[in-house]
Amino acid sequence: MTDRIREFLRNRRDDGPIMVVDLEVVAANFAKFARALPDTRVFYAVKANPAPEILNLLAEMGSCFDCASVVEIEQALATGVSADRISFGNTIKKEKDIARALQYGVRLFAVDCEPEVEKIGRQAEIIGAKDVKVFCRFLQDCEGAEWPLSRKFGCAAEMAPRVLEHAHRLGLQAYGLSFHVGSQQTNMGAWDQALTTASSIFATLAERGIELKMVNMGGGFPTKYLKDVPAAEAYGAAIFEALTKHFGNRLPETIIEPGRGMVGNAGIIESEVVLISKKSDEDEVRWVYLDIGKFHGLAETMDEAIRYPIRTERDGDETAPCVLAGPTCDSVDVMYEKKPYDLPVSLSIGDKVLIEATGAYTTTYSTVGFNGFAPLASVCI
Amino acid sequence: MTDRIREFLRNRRDDGPIMVVDLEVVAANFAKFARALPDTRVFYAVKANPAPEILNLLAEMGSCFDCASVVEIEQALATGVSADRISFGNTIKKEKDIARALQYGVRLFAVDCEPEVEKIGRQAEIIGAKDVKVFCRFLQDCEGAEWPLSRKFGCAAEMAPRVLEHAHRLGLQAYGLSFHVGSQQTNMGAWDQALTTASSIFATLAERGIELKMVNMGGGFPTKYLKDVPAAEAYGAAIFEALTKHFGNRLPETIIEPGRGMVGNAGIIESEVVLISKKSDEDEVRWVYLDIGKFHGLAETMDEAIRYPIRTERDGDETAPCVLAGPTCDSVDVMYEKKPYDLPVSLSIGDKVLIEATGAYTTTYSTVGFNGFAPLASVCI
Incomplete structure (x- = not known):
């Protein structure tokens, strides 16, 4: 409860339940993520709260946007950011929505299976887009998360190289990997474990002549409810250490997708x-x-x-x-x-x-x- | 799947998921309830589906409406029915919403505790409404229901007489009782059990000089999903038998509140x-x-x-x-x-x-x- 919210509620005259967001807290959260992981691009998970004021603020601070649908892409574009700051992060997309996203200039797409790669390949060819990047989400054990995720998103790690090779074959850029450690993840070892898998998929594909460039480390950063949670700095340090351990001095481009951690x-x-x-x-x-x-x-x-x-x-x-x-x-x-x-x-x-x-x-x-x-x-x- | 829906979908040109309601099925369902329980008034549970076309159809067929909020009362009134065909069936109401309902002419209110009775008493007095009826919901075992309800609505049967006496004391009409046997109830004995309790509360209050007039038997009438369910006629027969068994030749006024059973x-x-x-x-x-x-x-x-x-x-x-x-x-x-x-x-x-x-x-x-x-x-x- 900030002083600004307290003041707002004191002066409130209308009736009924209302949710009040203090944009200064959002700004402080963005700054914390940026400071904790200075070399990592932040893609705000729009689905957590797509209020235009929040999107505008984050756009201005340099955030990128993780979008689940064409409507969310439009909401992100409405802030004035260019399409290269948008990821179509949903692994489940209608082909017509992929076409719309490509027309908007979006070039970064999540996949977790070959049929989804085919949709993107087909539409990229129709539109003649040459620089379309896909990243493959792999399934990750969520131990330590308050809500371990279901198996809905991601394929088995063994399958990921094949999905990305298929993208490569279709003329797409096999760009990288993503994973999600689960929501409200307080075990910082979870990222280390996922990065172990990621680096081995990088190695497998390198042997087959495909050089991945990016690791999307997803969300999972917690909000404090009743229990205390580790600070962004602690996450940043643990993640940076794990990245260095697994990728040495050839660190990949990295992305995080905080939603709850940004606005909760x-x-x-x-x-x-x-x-x-x-x-x-x-x-x-x-x-x-x-x-x-x-x-x-x-x-x-x-x-x-x-x-x-x-x-x-x-x-x-x-x-x-x-x-x-x-x-x-x-x-x-x-x-x-x-x-x-x-x-x-x-x-x-x-x-x-x-x-x-x-x-x-x-x-x-x-x-x-x-x-x-x-x-x-x-x-x- | 009716022929009319099949035809509609064949001609459909727009995209995206859609729910199609065949109003002829709704009309047939209303007719079945009316036939199965000819002496019982049907209050359609608006919350199940408040589409204006459904409300208009049911209003025309003679249905009354069970409303959960002022907005639902307004939706029911928009069909042109008079306010005496509306029940404010939510036991949890803001006092200002009770006032609004009274101003609209609604005179039938659900309660399950003394504080709620007090809100209604206060507003009835302010408005000068003399004929305000309240019915008290009591907790009922939901054995046999696919989804037994939580304890959210209703008080223990032992408490109901006190709640209704309190209403009487405040100048309201202690009108009757309600219960709900649980959703997708396929055990027809459930109504018998609830009516046993209801008749004993009638007797308790009669001894104290308060004559209850109405039993609201709620919803719970099932829709066929994958398994077959008993027909409305079977429910009607079982309920009528239980009513006669417990109330003899002094049958109370009765109400049912089908929602799922009407439109599912x-x-x-x-x-x-x-x-x-x-x-x-x-x-x-x-x-x-x-x-x-x-x-x-x-x-x-x-x-x-x-x-x-x-x-x-x-x-x-x-x-x-x-x-x-x-x-x-x-x-x-x-x-x-x-x-x-x-x-x-x-x-x-x-x-x-x-x-x-x-x-x-x-x-x-x-x-x-x-x-x-x-x-x-x-x-x-």
Whole structure:
């Protein structure tokens, strides 16, 4: 909670839940990444929060953009950056969307299988684009991540050389590799392990006459929720050490794709207590219902995965465990129940509640208006 | 898949996933409920699908509306129905929203605790509304339901009389009770069990001089996905028998609130195969990526809860198990993985795929545009 957000909320006159982003925090986060990994290009993962103010700020600071779709490419281009600062980072693309991206001048594409390489090869040929770079994502063990990723993206490391050779054969530039160590990764050894694999794929392809140039080290940089997380500097040092260990003095070009790590701690949701009740006289746990829930921004509480820090006007008063739920007529719209949340006993209907570290994956996860409640509003200050 | 939908899709020229609702199926469903329970008023659960065409059709057929918010009340009123055909069925309401509903003429409100009764009492007094009815939801065991509900809505049955007495004391009409047997309930004994509890609460309050008049039997009526489900007639017979058993010849006014049961089987999503790949040479299971996933309408595949029937242009060809995933750069955007889905081996990139029984809880569960993909489009024919 920054002074600027506190001031904004004090003067706020409208009603309903809102997410407030402090752009100064975003700027500070970008500066931290740039300082921690000075030779690495930062591609902000637009999907985390595509607010134009955030994209404009990052464009101005020199950031590049990792885009999941043509719309995100258009959002990035709207900042005025040139297309060479954009990566089409989704491994799952319609061929017509690849064509659109190529027409916009985008030349960097993620792949993880031969059929995707073929789509790009075909469209690059049609358009006559000569300098199209592809990087292949390989599957990486996510040990140490709070949310290990599924196997959705990436191929087995053994398959990556074949995918890149196929690109080379089709006239594309077999440019490099990518991996993702998992979200909220706090084990810095994870990058070392992935870079071991990456350097061996570099070696395999070099033997076959293909010189890879780039390693995209993905995201996974954590935001502080309730527990402390290592600082960007610590990540930078560990990653640089691993790069040197595996690539010696022939360091590849490197990319990182922070999303949560760039905007998560820059945003706060202000919400209101709609109801506090008990289910029976014997119940020890109260139910606290907010005017925001899983369907309007807090989807990442699914399985109680993220435990957001929550502040109230009554902090300091005696607390008791509460089930925390959203306002919709949907029984899954419950944020914390298995592990109830301690909140002040004095908390009352109508009180404001601040949900911290909600700058990433909230506004975009909101439904279009389930139960007639508006999508999560947001403002950048 | 009706002939009308087939015809519509054959002539469709635009691109991207779409949900098509056949209004004739909705009309047939309403007629089935009306026939199965001729003395019960049907309150359509607007949240399942608030498309204006659906609301207009149901209004014309005589349906009432169960609304979760002021916006849903406004959507119901836009059909031209009078406010006495609307229930504000959410037990979690801001006091200002209760005031708005009262101003619109709504007089039927759900509650499950004394603080909520107080909000309604206060606003009814301010507005001077004399005929405000409240019904209290009690917690009901959901055995037999495919998705037993959480404890989010309702109070313990022992607490319900006190909640309703409180309403009576505040000048509101202690009107009745509600319960919900759980979603996709196929055990018809569930209603009998809930009605046992309801009749005993009626008796308790009668002893205290309060005569309840209404039982809201909620939703829970299933849609056919892959397994067959009992017909509306079977539900009607079982419910009528239970009502007679517990209330004798003094049957209360009754209400049902079908949502999924009204529109689920009326809608079909047309989607496109974006990519088919394998993660390694040894993998037996292919990954099939569609242009729709959890974030754009298929949220109910969470934990693989609903298994939608899927049709392809290649049905009849040899099949093999596939992991089915959505198009976003989000690793949780996977529909079926723990239990892969058998799809034709001949299925190819660019093929159309039909996802059946998707008329309920799809368009409204869609995000505002996660990853830059548009919210799920829909059309009623």
